[in-house]
Amino acid sequence: MSEVYVNGYFAGEHDKPLELVKALIEKRRVNKLPETMNVAYHVDKDEVQINVDSGRVRRPLVVVNNGVALLTVDMGEKLKKGEISWADILKKNIVEYLDAEEEENAYIAVSREELTSEHTHMELDGILILGVAASVLVFPEKNRGDRLNYGSRMAVQSIGIPLQNFLMRDDTTYNVLVYPQVPIVRTDSMDAIGLESHPSGHNLVIAVSTYYGYNVEDALIVNKASLERGIGRSVAFRSFVTEFRRYWGGQEDEVCIPDASVKGYRSEEDYSNLDEQGIIEIESKVPAGSVLVGKISPLRFLGVAKEIKMGLQNFRDNSLTVSNGNDGIVEKVVLTSDSEGNKILSVVVRDTKIPEVGDKMATRHGQKGVIGLVVPEEDMPFTADGIVPDIIVNPHAMPSRMTVGQLLEIVAGKVGALAAERINGSIFCGKEDNIRTELKSLGFRDDGKETLYNGITSEKMEVPILTGITYYYRLYHLVSKKIHARSKGPVALMTKQPTEGRSKEGGLRLGEMEKDCFIAHGAPITLRERFGSDKVSIPICKTCGVVAVEDHIKNKKYCPLCKNEAIVNVEMAYAFKLMLDELKSLLIYPQIIPENS
Amino acid sequence: MDESVVQDVLGLYEEKIDKSDLSAKEKSALKKSLKDRYTNMYYDCGEAIGVIAAQSISEPATQTTLRSYHRAAGIGLNITQGLPRILEIFDARKEPVTPAMKIYLQKEFNTKEKAIKIAASIKETNLKHIMTLDSLDLGNMTVEVELDKKLIEKLSIEPDKIVSAVKRKIKNLNGSIEGNKIIFEINKDKVTVKDLQTLRFKLREVHVKGIKGITHCIVEKTSNEFVLYTLGSNLIKVSKIEGIDISRMKSNNIFEIVETLGIEAARTTIVSEITDTLRGQGVDTDVRHLLLVADTMTQSGDIQAIGRYGLSGSKSSVLARANFEETIKHLVDAAVHGLSDELNGIVENVMIGKTARVGTGLVEVVMKTQETPVKVVKEKKE
Numbered sequence: 016m017s018e019v020y021v022n023g024y025f026a027g028e029h030d031k032p033l034e035l036v037k038a039l040i041e042k043r044r045v046n047k048l049p050e051t052m053n054v055a056y057h058v059d060k061d062e063v064q065i066n067v068d069s070g071r072v073r074r075p076l077v078v079v080n081n082g083v084a085l086l087t088v089d090m091g092e093k094l095k096k097g098e099i100s101w102a103d104i105l106k107k108n109i110v111e112y113l114d115a116e117e118e119e120n121a122y123i124a125v126s127r128e129e130l131t132s133e134h135t136h137m138e139l140d141g142i143l144i145l146g147v148a149a150s151v152l153v154f155p156e157k158n159r160g161d162r163l164n165y166g167s168r169m170a171v172q173s174i175g176i177p178l179q180n181f182l183m184r185d186d187t188t189y190n191v192l193v194y195p196q197v198p199i200v201r202t203d204s205m206d207a208i209g210l211e212s213h214p215s216g217h218n219l220v221i222a223v224s225t226y227y228g229y230n231v232e233d234a235l236i237v238n239k240a241s242l243e244r245g246i247g248r249s250v251a252f253r254s255f256v257t258e259f260r261r262y263w264g265g266q267e268d269e270v271c272i273p274d275a276s277v278k279g280y281r282s283e284e285d286y287s288n289l290d291e292q293g294i295i296e297i298e299s300k301v302p303a304g305s306v307l308v309g310k311i312s313p314l315r316f317l318g319v320a321k322e323i324k325m326g327l328q329n330f331r332d333n334s335l336t337v338s339n340g341n342d343g344i345v346e347k348v349v350l351t352s353d354s355e356g357n358k359i360l361s362v363v364v365r366d367t368k369i370p371e372v373g374d375k376m377a378t379r380h381g382q383k384g385v386i387g388l389v390v391p392e393e394d395m396p397f398t399a400d401g402i403v404p405d406i407i408v409n410p411h412a413m414p415s416r417m418t419v420g421q422l423l424e425i426v427a428g429k430v431g432a433l434a435a436e437r438i439n440g441s442i443f444c445g446k447e448d449n450i451r452t453e454l455k456s457l458g459f460r461d462d463g464k465e466t467l468y469n470g471i472t473s474e475k476m477e478v479p480i481l482t483g484i485t486y487y488y489r490l491y492h493l494v495s496k497k498i499h500a501r502s503k504g505p506v507a508l509m510t511k512q513p514t515e516g517r518s519k520e521g522g523l524r525l526g527e528m529e530k531d532c533f534i535a536h537g538a539p540i541t542l543r544e545r546f547g548s549d550k551v552s553i554p555i556c557k558t559c560g561v562v563a564v565e566d567h568i569k570n571k572k573y574c575p576l577c578k579n580e581a582i583v584n585v586e587m588a589y590a591f592k593l594m595l596d597e598l599k600s601l602l603i604y605p606q607i608i609p610e611n612s
Numbered sequence: 613m614d615e616s617v618v619q620d621v622l623g624l625y626e627e628k629i630d631k632s633d634l635s636a637k638e639k640s641a642l643k644k645s646l647k648d649r650y651t652n653m654y655y656d657c658g659e660a661i662g663v664i665a666a667q668s669i670s671e672p673a674t675q676t677t678l679r680s681y682h683r684a685a686g687i688g689l690n691i692t693q694g695l696p697r698i699l700e701i702f703d704a705r706k707e708p709v710t711p712a713m714k715i716y717l718q719k720e721f722n723t724k725e726k727a728i729k730i731a732a733s734i735k736e737t738n739l740k741h742i743m744t745l746d747s748l749d750l751g752n753m754t755v756e757v758e759l760d761k762k763l764i765e766k767l768s769i770e771p772d773k774i775v776s777a778v779k780r781k782i783k784n785l786n787g788s789i790e791g792n793k794i795i796f797e798i799n800k801d802k803v804t805v806k807d808l809q810t811l812r813f814k815l816r817e818v819h820v821k822g823i824k825g826i827t828h829c830i831v832e833k834t835s836n837e838f839v840l841y842t843l844g845s846n847l848i849k850v851s852k853i854e855g856i857d858i859s860r861m862k863s864n865n866i867f868e869i870v871e872t873l874g875i876e877a878a879r880t881t882i883v884s885e886i887t888d889t890l891r892g893q894g895v896d897t898d899v900r901h902l903l904l905v906a907d908t909m910t911q912s913g914d915i916q917a918i919g920r921y922g923l924s925g926s927k928s929s930v931l932a933r934a935n936f937e938e939t940i941k942h943l944v945d946a947a948v949h950g951l952s953d954e955l956n957g958i959v960e961n962v963m964i965g966k967t968a969r970v971g972t973g974l975v976e977v978v979m980k981t982q983e984t985p986v987k988v989v990k991e992k993k994e
Contacts, residue, residue, distance in 0.1 A: 531667065534663050537656075537659055537660060539968040539969075539973035542962065588963070591963055591964045591965065
């Protein structure tokens with residue numbers, strides 16, 4: 016007796032589960048049961064699962080009867096022409112939707128050719144065995160599986176045109192590719208996904224070669240002229256938002272060019288780009304740290320009584336500034352309000368990002384690289400026809416990763432460019448032989464290789480080099496947003512240690528394990544120097560062992576506990592002093608006993 | 613450095629060198645270079661050997677982490693390998709997840725038949741292992757146990773011995789042998805079905821032969837002799853079995869070794885177990901690092917774990933202990949007892965920003981600023 020569940024709840028038992036499933040499916044196919052019902056028999060648990068609830072992901076499959084697909088070729092054509100509709104086909108149960116559970120019981124053919132009498136279903140198209148992310152990859156069947164994974168993961172990081180109304184928006188950050196191209200080698204699903212109208216890369220002329228060692232370890236050599244023509248050029252938008260709040264006592268934030276009497280006033284020059292309202296002019300250049308919106312807020316704490324009476328310094332400067340590394344040109348200023356009615360000003364700053372050494376680019380085959388050198392066009396190798404590659408990748412990227420699909424894309428892209436047509440690179444669609452013969456008929460070597468000439472010496476290269484066209488993504492890991500170094504700089508208020516993070520111009524942490532390395536090398540003095548960022552000299556009472564007080568006016572040191580004036584200065588990490596303070600707050604009394612006392 | 617130690621070590625090789633057919637000059641050169649090599653291998657004063665040992669073990673260990681946790685040891689026994697095993701040793705767990713033994717045989721017992729016989733006498737055998745069926749006879753209110761005849765012959769167990777073993781374990785019971793069956797009767801006035809049922813389950817677990825806790829025992833032939841591998845470890849009982857070479861008997865249960873063979877044997881086992889597991893993962897660590905670890909773990913005469921409840925928890929410095937784990941506990945404890953920290957260790961000094969007393973931090977410049985230079989000058993003039 017196998018158990019039968021409906022929507023996951025136990026409903027009863029049945030002697031012949033397979034017959035039950037078969038009967039239910041047959042009833043569904045004559046529209047006596049809802050089309051949304053799916054039945055599955057789990058052999059291992061010996062239970063039947065009937066599902067009619069919401070939230071199941073289902074996909075369409077062609078029903079196969081005795082090895083014959085109910086959707087004929089003829090019907091497919093009619094469907095394309097619009098003579099019959101999808102609803103008709105669903106109604107006739109030629110195509111049905113299966114959920115993940117029922118799919119486990121189905122035997123699905125990928126193409127019409129491989130249909131046997133045992134098959135229960137057939138894919139509408141081979142590409143449907145892939146998901147959205149993987150179906151945009153070209154020649155996936157020729158690559159190793161992990162490369163497809165990397166490839167589709169990197170497609171997500173590509174800069175393209177994510178939205179077509181980007182000029183009207185003020186998101187925190189977004190990147191837009193300038194003049195994106197649709198790939199020459201395409202897949203069938205791209206149009207459906209929307210990548211034909213939102214492309215995210217460029218078709219580049221690629222040569223698989225070395226170049227004086229500047230493309231080792233997956234680096235890329237890029238043609239400078241190609242960059243100037245606009246390859247990979249993108250615009251980074253960033254918005255800076257400030258809110259105008261109301262406070263107790265009728266005070267509120269105010270947009271204006273701050274008066275010199277305001278606490279925290281910068282300098283006249285800093286406010287010079289603002290218009291009379293105190294808002295930055297559109298299309299003005301804003302370097303890091305400059306003021307975008309002049310804003311004054313009431314003081315958080317009241318000052319000396321005299322100052323209040325005189326009306327001085329009742330406001331502090333709370334202007335909106337460009338944060339570090341986000342300089343650019345002001346694109347637009349948006350004035351709105353939040354749900355509580357507070358005024359919100361959002362300033363969008365734009366910056367054109369031309370690919371430079373250190374920027375990341377990738378193909379659709381999981382072959383990513385960082386630009387290693389930008390070469391003037393005259394120094395790049397060229398073919399007999401005068402074609403100069405946009406990009407040179409190192410041949411070492413190929414053998415260990417086995418991305419044969421990329422080699423094929425290079426050749427197919429070449430064919431597409433020469434014949435002025437788009438090549439279908441969908442899964443199981445690209446035929447290597449066809450591409451080769453077509454390339455040959457266009458007057459090139461069928462393997463896509465060409466003789467190149469050294470751009471510097473113009474010597475003929477001994478070995479023919481694979482050149483063709485590949486679709487390249489520019490990934491949004493830009494060096495200009497990552498480069499970071501520090502010698503001296505800001506420290507955190509509480510610990511007196513350097514701040515953390517690039518945006519705060521922070522230091523790079525020397526961690527626990529690095530510390531151990533210094534000790535293993537027997538270099539504790541170097542270690543002390545590296546950890547000395549928060550070094551302080553603190554007066555300590557010799558009798559109590561507690562931190563003493565230094566009175567600068569009377570120029571004397573004394574112990575706050577015993578009023579003793581026997582004080583020594585002890586050098587220690589400020590973090591340690593902080594820990595002693597915390598211990599005191601826990602009613603633990605830590606004493607420092609100087610050596611000679 | 614103590615010269616006599618160097619001489620002691622070199623003495624091991626001196627004899628061989630003297631016997632060899634080298635010229636006298638070559639011999640002395642060889643001795644000198646040996647001595648130099650030996651002295652060069654000494655750690656320098658103040659070198660942080662503990663940190664170096666820790667790094668030498670843990671860095672390769674991080675690379676092996678993701679490799680399989682259990683690997684069949686080639687003979688069908690699954691013994692914990694890799695990082696879990698290393699952790700087990702360093703944490704000084706009382707009982708390894710898979711205790712195992714390797715047993716060598718004496719020369720006269722080194723034949724296949726005898727090895728199999730010894731293996732049979734080691735492996736734990738319960739009644740359930742040697743029976744084919746047990747059933748309740750509700751008419752006579754008895755429990756019938758049908759024995760596996762072939763297996764009994766193979767293991768050479770006699771049915772009456774089974775009966776006496778059962779009687780020892782379960783009181784008020786009568787057993788009679790009827791051919792292939794043993795029928796058990798309860799000596800009681802009113803026997804219920806429930807009594808029979810509990811008896812049946814008790815009977816299954818009765819220990820008939822072998823050593824308790826040793827669930828598997830497998831004979832394997834190495835290049836020149838038969839070796840027994842077991843799953844489960846019991847050094848004392850195994851050593852009493854005839855034909856076993858006690859001097860070469862091995863176990864991976866370190867605590868058992870401490871109890872039976874002493875702390876020195878445990879130290880050796882720690883070293884060999886870690887070397888073996890590391891080598892199994894394709895890591896070759898210098899033994900001297902492991903020797904240092906094993907020495908520190910066993911120096912108290914008992915096994916101390918490396919960690920919170922072991923070595924790290926017994927450091928003398930309050931700050932060092934607080935820095936490691938259970939910060940609050942150690943600080944409060946120090947406050948309650950009014951402890952002081954002499955700041956001799958490394959961690960404490962790094963914490964407060966002082967130079968730690970290791971390596972170059974160990975030496976300080978001591979100079980008499982007034983007397984010595986003047987004196988020297990005077991002496992030279994005279």
